[in-house]
Amino acid sequence: MSSLCTCCSAAIPNHVCPFFCSSARKPKDNSTYVTDCAQTAHGRPAHKTGWDSENDGNFVVYSGTIDAYLNRFLPDSPDNPLPKRDVSGAFNKVPKTTVEKDMYLPLQRGLRKEVSDIPSSKRPAFVDTSAQRIPAPFPSLEEDIRDTGPDLSSTLPGKKEATLKVAIWFGIGTVIEIKATEAQDPLKEGGREGSETRRETKRQLAINARNLLHAHLHTHVFIIGIYGFTARIYRFDRAGCIASPSFNYCERPEIFRMFFWRLVHPPSGLSIAGADPTVSQPMASDWKWASKVLREKYSEELPQGARQVGRWLAIPSKDPNAAPERFLAIELRFINSNLFGRATTVWIALRRTTDGDLDDGVKYAVKDSWRQQIRPSETACLERLAEEYKSDLYGLPDFKFGGDLSVWEARQWSQKLTVTGNVRRSPRLVAKTGNMSGDEAVPVLPHITCHQTVSAKVAKKDICYERCHMRFATQCIGRPLSTFSSTKEMVTAIKDAVIGHQNAWNAGVLHRDISAGNVLIVEDHVEKPFKGFLSDFDYSYMKVNAPPTVSPQAAHDGTSDDTQLKQRTGTYHFMSLQILEASSGIKHEVRHDLESFYWLLIWIIYWHTKCTHPLEHSGPLRIFKHLDDNDCADAKLAWFTRRGRDLIIPGNPPLAWLASRWVDLCATNKDQEHEDSTRALTHANVLDMLNTALGMDGWPIGDAAQQGKRPFNGRATTDKPPAASTGQKRRMQHDAMRLSKRSRLDCASAG
Template identity: 30%
Template sequence: MGIKRWDPVECCLYSVAKQNHSDHCHAVGLEASNYLHGPVTVSEFMEASFPGWKAPSISDKQLAKYSTLLDEIVPHRTEACGLSEKSMYEPIMKSFGAICKKQAMPLRFHICANERLPDEPEFGYRAAPDLSILSRDTPEGHWSRSLAFIEVKPMEKDDPLFHHTPGKDLDLKDSHVNVWNQIQSYAASSYRAVPRCFLLAIGIFGDTARFFRWDRSSHIVSHAFRYKTHPAPLIKFLVGLSRYAGGGVDQTLSSGIVLRQEQDLVEHHFARALDKHLLPPYESIHPGRSLIDDSTRLEVKYNGGVDVYVTLGPPIFCSRSIFGRGTRVWLARMVGCPIDKEDADYVVIKDSWRERALWTEGDAYNAIHGDSNVFGVARILCDYDVVTDLNDKIHRTSGAHLNGVIDSWGLPRHDEPAFTDLVHHRCILLSVGIPLWRFSSTRILMEAIRDGIIGHRNMCDRGVLHRDISINNVMISADASKESNAKGFIIDPEYAVLLDSPSSDDDLCDLTGTFQFTSVARFFAGHGVKHAQWHDLESFFWVTVNVVLKHTDCSMLIDGIRVSGPVAVHLIFTDAPSTRKSFIETHAYTLNVAGNAPLTKCIHVLAGLVSTHYPSKPQEETTRQNAINNVNGMLSFMKERPPPEEIERMEKIMIEDNMKRSFSLLTHDRVISTIQ
């Protein structure tokens, strides 16, 4: 595993292809199992969830009263399916509500088990948890916008971790997999609906309960406890939820647009951006919400001061994964400019969680641009960590804390820490781009990719290698005149490597990138093989193929059957790199874009360039033998035959040179000229 926590399951969550609900539940469930820490004791869970916060004491008399209330939570038996949890919902809402009222907690509870989607199947994964926990003053809305959720099952053995042994790999029984996946899917929906620093949940399984916590680096689960006879942990959890860090919701991204002047600004510039094809038409994800509801007012740190921006609607990109960078991207406009000043620039605001050990995105852009802008690479206004206090526990994930806990166990240390230390970060870009798949013509698509490749070459010329070329990191320029006439540009260089840095050799050996677009060779290479320029160029090829297959009228032959582009995508871009290698070797030359011979030929030629890095065994052997023959020819002209070790060295140099000249044809200039 490289510095980027690379995982085919995680990377599939970033795919632009829409997954059905069942597939998404499976994906997030599997991903969460890779980030699990625990079960831990309830006290350890509380310390990790509410660090430095001390819960108020509760008298034994009061605890006894709460136990009496909680005793009302019992399942009922049905003839059809045995015990059912539905009878538990009302008593949970009533007893929890009474506890919150007594403890002066501004929380309320809502039953959302019956809030099914119109197209949700009758059986299978549900799209809503059983109950949600909201702030008392929060208006009614979709459950995913709540502070936390509660999942209820009628029996203790329904707990997905009922048979799990702490310290061992998670190996769930079939009956528990669905419950685990369901809980994780609720967490993923909650993260997508609202910007969060962390998320909390309660699982109630008959007479036992356990707590769940997610942040971008880990998933912590507590031991189960008997909440009816020992309600203190439950009460402390609810108090912490109501009083610590806004319940995990990111308070720096929670300001609505309330001033009429700012609402007019959003509406005016959203319409303008829509006309310029910078944004898709607004669609409310959740019933009852409007463009203004889904826009955000936020403060941006710049030049020692603070500027106020408003986002033009909801994010234009939002990570589907709970873990990792958790990127959200908005198109925004600064408050203060006259509303009719049409030539004022928009900006792109990127909110993410960066690895603290790496350089910041701003550092990477500064290394690329220096004192002048580089053609084909996005321009940056500024970037900053949301908080600068290294002791902050809200805008920094639990990764460092958990790694310290694991180190204290005295177990043999691994090469890499178990969890990544992530810091909340923001980057403001001046370059406004349009996603590749929203191209208005294939000419514009290929020009954007070409200029992105030129930008990549310019980066390399300045000693910086990107290492994360993907479909989301190459953009069509919204206004080429502001990008030095570049029709496209590349973004997201935070995993780039400065080639002359002391750690570059080690960094280049790490496997990074988005799975579907990472060079096939990187999966089959040994650990000591370094990431090279051509690996990124191959990623540009996979980006091109992916967009063309999904968004043009095209088809290709696979196993003698002609299939459409969208079908071919699912057969080529699988979690097995060998399917993409097979595409290069066999299928690429059968691809045909209807009515577009130039684009068809371009892809065929690009596939040929990529294939030079994957020669067949006979080709390799012929090239190797030709190199040896050349050396023998040179030896015949020498008066004295060199020693065997010198001959071996000469053969090695000749073989490497012949291999490069015969096969390694994937270069910036060749790719650019092919597209041109």
């Protein structure tokens, strides 16, 4: 019988412990885990174009000195000041060469000398990982994230080189990408800005940053780039990358010493700079508790891989004076594979209260994302819906806990720092302000939290590009619409989601992002009066004037109604024809969302049922193939005009009737709402149509979703529609190729 890992209780022989305890062993089948570059597919045009589009405009060089850069973005800890020590000559053995591999060993030795006086419990080790192909942090990302091999990797603080003998991202603290010459610096002034060499170097940096952020759930990460005898330090968050000015590390070796000392001695008191203080690793006793409550409450075992992906997540309570709620994430349901942007992650988690409490061990869906500051808070929308409908909430997720982590943490620090009306100088506050002057020293409190990005501000972009860290929990847990057990169940779920959409609009909230990832089927163990619900209110519009039952705090105080409604949002394949055709912004109306529900129905029918079309390559496939505004609009117009009525759904008369009736309703209202109320695309007419179809005889029994068809991007399943478009047409052509690599997944949870 296999012994158990003393840290995470997994069987040892084929197990790499995510916590790198002494009992972890190298997997037997990974002894030759080195693949060729072709397997990574990093050379594919779609991969390159996707990353170039994402990186475009998101790299900025800090205008101050390298010392000012470190003081601002990696401040010293007053409790752990850097000891004085001479490290001159640490990199004298680094050769001048055009072969970067010749630099690896001398750089490793120099870095080891630099960190030799860091206490062993905090000291990182440096490993050559260039020959390894490190897989994606989570299995669910393997289709979107290709294996990669950084040149040098540092271990997490206090871990030995052996922990990276078979490297995984969970064990890497930071990476060092090396180029042989200074000319290969991607941000060097005077170089060719758009050269392929520069773009490729940026891609490497961005891919490493994305993988580190995913693996550790950090708020930001640091990466080093070495170019001959010069180097830069890069700080990545979800809004962009701030690069340090270039410096000569041979002439100033103390810079790397200062960097690594501060990296593992952050003022926050955490293990490494950038770590999220609201995230922590579970212990073996936590997994025993989780296994017990799953068996007792749900007759289930712990999900496979839970011990690797699991984390404790703290979520603000609705009571601002109460301690945060604790949730043990046991299953990763969705993770956005992008580096910059919302970075949405959804977990199934168990709430931890106290032993014997009825809610102890209850399943929740926990959503983590980074919201653009200009957009209304998703939790504000959910709070309004909860206040408006209370226990009568139908077709919508119930909001239980959570909100803006940056606001919550700033409030916590405000309470800690204020003593009888005076602000106490805490170590963390000193570290943030001690080396600042002028404008940087004034807004103290908002900047002591890492739950707000800072890249956009440094790049002098509009505040709308900055992001806040959001996290909330709901008991309304769902699975993708593409996993229906019968087509009648699928249509029932869509009907309930339309009711939810109607309820939201009656409360002053317009969803504006109907897609395959946002209409979910309620899981069997969840007791709800509805079968489907509408989730993900990130892009929703909320009326400024809230209903009387809603608290003023829930009202959105952002842009005017017209301005906000003219901001184009949505998931590309499901956008209404009129929004695609508009050369300038038009007001997003209810009928546009109801048309998106129709495109969702056709998407599910085409990819997951036994349907056919006389024009196989000019029918539904043409609608969902194009990612150019004009081509996609032309395809949808042709579908409304003639092709939509040729869809054949054998053996399912009610579904065939519904598809035919709905296309007529959409075509009649494609330009404006029909003046005849009986023919208008309204909630009442759509729900009447859905109820009529569901009341018909002839629904097949057990016609579960088919997963065999391959969508246009070559994926085996189609519960991964493309990323949401925000109307930035200058990037639309880039996005067309980008989305084949970086598709948006079906979010199998609420909100």
